[in-house]
Amino acid sequence: xxxxxxxxxxxxxxxxxxxxxxxxxxxLVYGGYFLINLGQSLPTFSCGFNQPGRAGVCYLLPLQHQTxxxxxxxxxxxxxxxxxxxxxxxxWLFVFNKAWCGYACPLGTIxxxxxxxxxxxxxxxxxxxxxxxxxxxxxxxxxxxxLIVIPFLMANSVAGLPTLPExxxxxxxxICPARMVIPAFTGDFSQWTVDFSTGTAATMTGLGxxxxxxxxxxxxxxxxxFCFFCPMSALHSLFSKVALLKLRKDGSKCTRCGDxxxxxxxxxxxxxxxxxxxxxxxxxxxxxFKCVASCPEEGALKASFMGIPIYESTxxxxxxxxxKRRKR
Numbered sequence: 001x002x003x004x005x006x007x008x009x010x011x012x013x014x015x016x017x018x019x020x021x022x023x024x025x026x027x028l029v030y031g032g033y034f035l036i037n038l039g040q041s042l043p044t045f046s047c048g049f050n051q052p053g054r055a056g057v058c059y060l061l062p063l064q065h066q067t068x069x070x071x072x073x074x075x076x077x078x079x080x081x082x083x084x085x086x087x088x089x090x091x092w093l094f095v096f097n098k099a100w101c102g103y104a105c106p107l108g109t110i111x112x113x114x115x116x117x118x119x120x121x122x123x124x125x126x127x128x129x130x131x132x133x134x135x136x137x138x139x140x141x142x143x144x145x146x147l148i149v150i151p152f153l154m155a156n157s158v159a160g161l162p163t164l165p166e167x168x169x170x171x172x173x174x175i176c177p178a179r180m181v182i183p184a185f186t187g188d189f190s191q192w193t194v195d196f197s198t199g200t201a202a203t204m205t206g207l208g209x210x211x212x213x214x215x216x217x218x219x220x221x222x223x224x225x226f227c228f229f230c231p232m233s234a235l236h237s238l239f240s241k242v243a244l245l246k247l248r249k250d251g252s253k254c255t256r257c258g259d260x261x262x263x264x265x266x267x268x269x270x271x272x273x274x275x276x277x278x279x280x281x282x283x284x285x286x287x288x289f290k291c292v293a294s295c296p297e298e299g300a301l302k303a304s305f306m307g308i309p310i311y312e313s314t315x316x317x318x319x320x321x322x323x324k325r326r327k328r
Contacts, residue, residue, distance in 0.1 A: 008310070010317035012324065013293040017103060021112065024104040029185050031055025041088035043236060044100045045107040047182040049173070049191055058178070059089045060147060060232060064170040068151035090239050097243035098236050101227065101286035107178045108227060108286065114219035115265075126221050133267060136228050137284055144231035147172035165200040172231060174204040177215040223265040227286060237283035246304050247287060251275030253300040260291035260301065293321060 027036065028046040030053045038046070038056030046054050048061040066082045073079065093100065101108055118125065128136065150171045154164045173179055180191045194209060195201040218225030227233060254275050261272035266284040271291050274280060280301075281287070292301045295313035302312030 006314075006316065009312055009314045010320040011311075012321055013289050013311070017288060020103045021109045025106050025109050028055050028104070028106050029053050029182060039088060041085050041092065043089055043093045043232065044105045045176075045178040045182065045232065047106075047176075047178045049179045050183040050186060050188070052188075053183075053186040058232070059085065059235075060176075061170060061173055064147055064151050064172065067148050068155050068169065071152075071156050089235075090242075093236060093239050094243050095245070097240050097245040097287055098233070098281060098285055099245055099287040101230075101233060101236070102288035105232075106182055108224065110181060111219050111224050111226060114216075115223050118220050123220055125223055127267060128222070130269065133269075139229045140231050140234040140283075143172060143229065144234040147231060165198070167198050167201045168204060171204065175208045175211045177208075177212045177226065179208065180212050181215070224286070227266065228284065233286075234283065240281050241279070244306050245287065246307075247280050247285065247289070247292075248278055248302050248304055249274070249280050250300050250302075251277075253297045255297060257296070259294045259296065263290045263294035265290070294318075 028042075028044070029050060031038075032050075032053045032055050036055040040057045040062045041059045042056040043059060045058050046056045048054065048057040062085055063082075066078070066085060069078050074082070096104070115125075150164060150168060154166060154168060157163050168174075180189075183189070183191055192209075192212075193205065195205040215226050222228075249271075251274070254272075256272055256275070258272045261267075261269055264271055265288065266286060268282050268284055270277075270282055271280055287303070289303050289311055292303055292311055292313050295301045296315055296318040297313060298315050300313050302309045304310060
């Protein structure tokens with residue numbers, strides 16, 4: 001058992017993560033061709049617009065459909081549908097927590113590929129100041145609120161105001177880059193257009209094309225650029241504390257060297273500075289565990305499942321990984 005633990009703790013998490021990401025990418029983008037269906041409440045971007053290839057559907061799509069109901073229908077079978085979808089989403093999240101972002105999300109994987117390409121081209125990435133980081137992280141919560149409220153306001157008049165146009169349906173999906181990027185991997189570029197059928201449709205799909213451009217440009221400016229604004233990540237954060245998979249820290253063993261912060265693609269400063277919290281799953285964390293791999297202090301950081309450590313920082317593991325990288 002000690003040998004197995006030493007092997008796991010000394011493993012190259014980046015290589016392991018690459019293959020897991022690739023496996024999930026193939027599953028979620030092409031699994032539909034093999035009749036795989038994981039349901040309608042996945043806590044990751046298995047895009048519903050990738051119709052022939054999808055192996056399941058991102059929960060944000062049905063959530064927008066489900067909240068497009070009259071107020072008096074909430075206490076009915078339609079309201080029960082909302083509750084059932086949410087509970088299924090939470091059940092998926094309960095097992096893997098925000099590792100859905102770091103290991104399973106096809107859109108996140110594409111961003112990691114963009115980072116690798118940027119590094120090979122020698123393009124340096126930028127970082128946010130702490131002030132900007134604090135401001136930008138609020139955007140994903142605003143988007144989460146809007147994707148729920150807008151469909152509701154399409155079906156309900158508030159304070160006598162007219163309802164919103166019906167062709168604003170699934171408002172987040174209209175601007176989500178996954179709607180265009182993921183189907184492209186199955187040869188479907190039909191979403192790469194602006195719909196001029198109505199003014200509202202043209203505005204929403206035009207905004208989607210703009211966000212797509214920002215997605216690609218941002219990917220060459222900052223690691224995991226879109227993840228800072230992702231409402232799926234915000235929804236994860238509301239339930240992440242109850243999940244089985246945890247990222248834990250023993251502050252008494254932390255020297256605040258900052259290696260974990262420098263390894264973090266999401267620039268989470270608390271991972272280095274917070275020596276009080278036992279569980280360190282912040283709203284931007286994608287649980288990639290690169291911070292654990294970069295920590296040289298014995299047992300300071302660890303990933304645990306049901307309280308059992310499955311990957312933890314060790315001095316031997318740290319130097320083993322550093323030695324391998326220097327030889328490359």
